[in-house]
Amino acid sequence: MNKLPLAIAVDLCGCPNRCLHCWLGHMPNRDMEPGADEWIVGLFRPYFQQIAFYSWLREPDFCPDYRARWERDKALSVGCQPERFELASFWRLVRDPDYVNFLEELRIPCVQLSFFGMEAETDRYVGRRGAFRELLEATELLLRHGIRPRWQGFLNEENREALVALLGLSRELELSQRCEALGGEFRFFVHAGSCEGENRRLYPIRIRKDHIPAELLPYFLNYDRLHTEAELWESWRELSSPYVPSARGQLVLYVANNYDLFFNFTHMRPEWRIGNLKSDPIKELLRRITEEDIPALRAARGISLGELTRRWGAPDSTRAFEPEDYQSYLLNTHLEHGGIL
Numbered sequence: 001m002n003k004l005p006l007a008i009a010v011d012l013c014g015c016p017n018r019c020l021h022c023w024l025g026h027m028p029n030r031d032m033e034p035g036a037d038e039w040i041v042g043l044f045r046p047y048f049q050q051i052a053f054y055s056w057l058r059e060p061d062f063c064p065d066y067r068a069r070w071e072r073d074k075a076l077s078v079g080c081q082p083e084r085f086e087l088a089s090f091w092r093l094v095r096d097p098d099y100v101n102f103l104e105e106l107r108i109p110c111v112q113l114s115f116f117g118m119e120a121e122t123d124r125y126v127g128r129r130g131a132f133r134e135l136l137e138a139t140e141l142l143l144r145h146g147i148r149p150r151w152q153g154f155l156n157e158e159n160r161e162a163l164v165a166l167l168g169l170s171r172e173l174e175l176s177q178r179c180e181a182l183g184g185e186f187r188f189f190v191h192a193g194s195c196e197g198e199n200r201r202l203y204p205i206r207i208r209k210d211h212i213p214a215e216l217l218p219y220f221l222n223y224d225r226l227h228t229e230a231e232l233w234e235s236w237r238e239l240s241s242p243y244v245p246s247a248r249g250q251l252v253l254y255v256a257n258n259y260d261l262f263f264n265f266t267h268m269r270p271e272w273r274i275g276n277l278k279s280d281p282i283k284e285l286l287r288r289i290t291e292e293d294i295p296a297l298r299a300a301r302g303i304s305l306g307e308l309t310r311r312w313g314a315p316d317s318t319r320a321f322e323p324e325d326y327q328s329y330l331l332n333t334h335l336e337h338g339g340i341l
């Protein structure tokens with residue numbers, strides 16, 4: 001029996017959006033067969049003392065029966081409860097009048113909403129016309145029900161000015177004052193996103209550190225940890241140790257709607273697949289999980305960070321990265337170019 005708590009997130013319901021920055025990667029929405037949730041928990045139950053079950057890994061509460069679904073997730077969990085996090089479906093908020101009541105009943109103090117600039121940029125990045133207006137409507141709805149909105153903006157070279165305009169809009173809407181009236185602060189922050197899934201494809205337009213608008217600097221998440229690619233290239237180019245992501249005591253597994261199993265380290269691409277719950281024996285899957293024995297991690301152990309940097313990095317680039325995101329960029333670029341052992 002494994003003492004490590006396990007969290008399992010299953011893509012039971014899919015997602016209404018196709019965001020250009022989606023770190024998980026775009027996947028088709030597909031209904032899983034009835035009883036899939038119970039069957040999946042049953043596979044792991046003999047081996048773990050604590051299992052937190054989540055029926056979503058993309059958009060929370062995207063399924064129409066979200067109330068019953070939340071009760072079911074709690075009932076299926078073993079020895080612990082799933083968390084709610086400060087997340088919700090803005091798609092559902094503007095379509096289902098009862099959904100905000102549900103969030104209120106759960107006493108969620110704050111909900112995070114993602115923007116990519118103003119209307120044109122946000123609609124294009126989310127992949128749906130009307131997304132920006134829905135986010136504004138969701139903001140108002142949340143405030144009316146005593147829930148603070150938190151706005152995050154994803155910053156690239158092409159939407160710098162639009163995010164400055166978004167900051168201005170948050171001031172026009174007096175979101176700070178209105179959140180204060182609810183007893184908390186309004187948070188607005190921007191960042192460049194991770195280097196996984198769809199966001200990795202945005203490398204050509206990744207924000208240059210010296211191009212971050214001055215107005216946004218106070219709102220840049222972890223700015224003190226932000227480096228240019230050139231700085232990281234220079235300090236890593238001789239490193240002989242590998243970069244190997246690891247669960248390190250926090251085991252979170254993602255289950256795709258075709259039963260493929262993944263760690264939560266990075267995107268859900270074939271090289272990161274642990275196996276398939278339907279076609280691989282559970283004991284073999286548990287061995288791969290415990291030994292972190294999957295193609296991507298085997299490849300990661302076989303190459304130094306210095307080699308990755310020299311092979312895939314750009315020594316003269318001022319693109320902005322946190323170290324973890326750049327490590328992930330280098331490794332995933334390597335894997336995508338066939339660097340599998």
Ligand code: SF4
Nearest residue numbers: 015017018019022058
């Ligand atoms: S980022 Fe979230 S909302 Fe956007 S496509 Fe990915 S899972 Fe869906």
